[in-house]
Amino acid sequence: MQRRTLLKLSLGAAALFAVAGGGVALLRPGLVDGRMTPEARAVFHAVARAVLDGSLPADPAVRRTALNAHLGRLDDTLAGFAPATCAELSQLLALLASAPGRIALAGLQPDWPEASVLELQQSLQAMRTSKLAMRQQVYHALRDLTNAAYYADPSVWPLMGYPGPRTV
Helix, strand or coil: CCHHHHHHHHHHHHHHHHHHHHHHHHHCCCEECCEECHHHHHHHHHHHHHHCCCCCCCCHHHHHHHHHHHHHHHHHHHHCCCHHHHHHHHHHHHHHHCHHHHHHHHCCCCCHHHCCHHHHHHHHHHHHCCCCHHHHHHHHHHHHHHHHHHHCCHHHHHHHCCCCCCCC
């Protein structure tokens, strides 16, 4: 494939995603008043299961509690973002929550809650190594937000062997 053809294809795909994302976000935004909708929570819940695999508690009940606490911290974090950032993130989450967006951007066939940890990890890895910068950006946004909200909680620091900040 020639470079010019690839550039045209990439620009066309970006325009299509922008229009589709805007349309989906108008119908079902990912954030409402800076808080995640149930669909957006499902996306981040699934991403957390994949990204934090091995860091989450092994006991299913404790794991569920840890994930719910994580989603609460993530909601609090997102509520503090600038309105323009919230609008962009809302569009992204709305697009990822839709079946066409999930398949096109994440390459994930099953819906987020039904996907196994392995399927989620493979999907994230495919986004991370994609030749499309947009897919890489989506991966980094999902991973970075997930890690920041999870590891900001002092109760998980001992699990990593981190004693916490020193008193000065």
